[in-house]
Amino acid sequence: MRIAVIGGGIAGLVAAWKLSQRHAVTLFERHAAPGLVASSVTLDGIASGLRVDVPLRVFYPGYYPTLTRLYAELGVATEPVDYATTFSGGDGRVYFRWRNARLGGWSMPYVLPQDVASVRGWRVAQGALHFRARARAAQAAGDLGGASIGEFVAAERIAPEFVEGLLLPAIATIATCSTADARAYPAAVVLGYANAGVARQSVRRARDGADAVAAKLLAGITRVQCQAGVAAVRRVMDAGQVLVHHAAGDEAFDHVVFATQANQAQTLLADAAPDEAAALAAFRYRALEVLMHSDPALMPERRADWSPVNARVCAEHEQPESTIWINRVQPGLRHAAPLFQTVMPQRSPREDSLLGHARFERPLVGAGSAAALASLRALHAQPGRRVWWCGSYAEAGVPLLESAVLSALAVAARVEADADATPTGGRLAASTA
Structure with missing residues (x-):
């Protein structure tokens, strides 16, 4: 299948890396470098060339088991x-x-x-x-x-x-x-x-910072397009595809994964259904x-x-x-x-x-977060789904690297399940698109 992942933070990198193991994946990133390292600072002087993550990213294994396993699989020291x-x-x-x-x-x-x-x-x-x-x-x-x-x-x-x-x-x-x-x-x-x-x-x-993590993940992604200028995403109902409108033109995919903030995804999805718009708007x-x-x-x-x-x-x-x-x-x-x-x-x-x-x-996590997550899970469970969402907001708990990685792997698994269940390689008939 042809899959687009929009957003190059840790969630987007992991989703694109995982799906690229079986499919043709394009990662779209609005910055000149993937979002995970876009704000990193390169130092001069005695530490010339050394980079510092912005924001600094640390973890402890007890609360970050998925991230810990990912780093081990990638060989990130x-x-x-x-x-x-x-x-x-x-x-x-x-x-x-x-x-x-x-x-x-x-x-x-x-x-x-x-x-x-x-x-x-x-x-x-x-x-x-x-x-x-x-x-x-x-x-x-x-x-x-x-x-x-x-x-x-x-x-x-x-x-x-x-x-x-x-x-x-x-x-x-x-x-x-x-x-x-x-x-x-x-x-x-x-x-x-x-x-x-x-x-x-x-x-x-990560001993060598977020740059080392990004490099490991990028090496396994089919295609990476930075400064992509994605302006809109729209489903083509009669073709069972999703159209991504970006700086270089329009491009059709079988699935699109939004690895952006929920509010950004809501703006980009031009044909959002009422339940989709309501679910995304619930995240603050x-x-x-x-x-x-x-x-x-x-x-x-x-x-x-x-x-x-x-x-x-x-x-x-x-x-x-x-x-x-x-x-x-x-x-x-x-x-x-x-x-x-x-x-x-x-x-x-x-x-x-x-x-x-x-x-x-x-x-932000508050009294309404559990209901918002339930709405998102309900959307992902809909038959014939072509548009997906992942990010640190998309799993329960404190929205950190762990929840971002966990949500990315969960979405990748759902897309894979669609590919395995659909004889046409992921394309559905118009009546179920």
């Missing part, structure tokens, strides 16, 4: 990284610091006495222990229902110092959303992430800004307080600022001048320190 975190207030003073002792693939979190010398620090630590115990019990009991994490911690009377000072900023940082969005996250999703081993397993990264997004820079002013005031990850939590800002000390996360930069990546910035670095500036949109 990974390495453990230190992802200890400092939490500071708007005054620059540290109120809590979490560290981890790593041994191979395992990690043991701990805090030092000087990190929790204040009453606030002790309450954060005590709240963390209380939350951990209640999270395990609640997940084991399976009685969370549709409660949000805000409702869960209120019902369990978890210390507000922990909730406001660590839990919600951590959720907002991982999911790149506002504190209010974090509070509305389904408790089952948050507890699923927390209980999958994040405190016991080392955070890892939050704008995300990432800055690459060399300005230490966005780090904690004291150099001794710097951690690989540094969260700045201020009541006057709707979302926490997170600054990653790249030198501590990417070994090739260990001896280079300090380099930082700030996510959801509350402040601006010096203009002469700015190395890269990227804007994205990230899916």
Whole structure:
């Protein structure tokens, strides 16, 4: 079959790679390079030629089993990284610091006495222990229902110092959303992430970055067309095909896989049926800004307080600022001048320190997410389907690399099932197109 995959993020690359094993696949990407690496920054000076992922991509095996298996199959080498975190207030003073002792693939979190010398620090630590115990019990009991994490911690009377000072900023940082969005996250999703081993397993990264992952996947894709300029997708009912209108003209395919955001797919699908439009519109997004820079002013005031990850939590800002000390996360930069990546910035670095500036949109998870996913699954189950959707939003859980890869493989399996079930090689009669 001839298949088009629109979007070159991790979901699009995986879907195109998997389907190319049996079919003629064209991957359409709007950027000059695949979306997975389109915003990466190439460095000069002592680290000349080294590239840094934007945004930085890390994982831990307990919550990313599909991604872990994919990297193993591709032969992508990974390495453990230190992802200890400092939490500071708007005054620059540290109120809590979490560290981890790593041994191979395992990690043991701990805090030092000087990190929790204040009453606030002790309450954060005590709240963390209380939350951990209640999270395990609640997940084991399976009685969370549709409660949000805000409702869960209120019902369990978890210390507000922990909730406001660590839990919600951590959720907002991982999911790149506002504190209010974090509070509305389904408790089952948050507890699923927390209980999958994040405190016991080392955070890892692809040793050679997203470029290595993209290169492995691209090598197996039939055809890649960057700067494609896809403007519209429309089904040709009497031919059992899907027409992709792009910069070079119109091209017909047996199937089209949208590996874009749901809102982008909704815009591109010119003949979207009401149930398709409603399903895609149900997924919500939050704008995300990432800055690459060399300005230490966005780090904690004291150099001794710097951690690989540094969260700045201020009541006057709707979302926490997170600054990653790249030198501590990417070994090739260990001896280079300090380099930082700030996510959801509350402040601006010096203009002469700015190395890269990227804007994205990230899916939000809330009370309506389960219904939206059910609608998407119902669409994929329709007989004669020719248009499909995958991405980090398209699977349950925190929308991260894992859900993107899982959804891509699931869609590829459905397309394969259509090919196996259709004697004409995937083409259906006009009455079922």
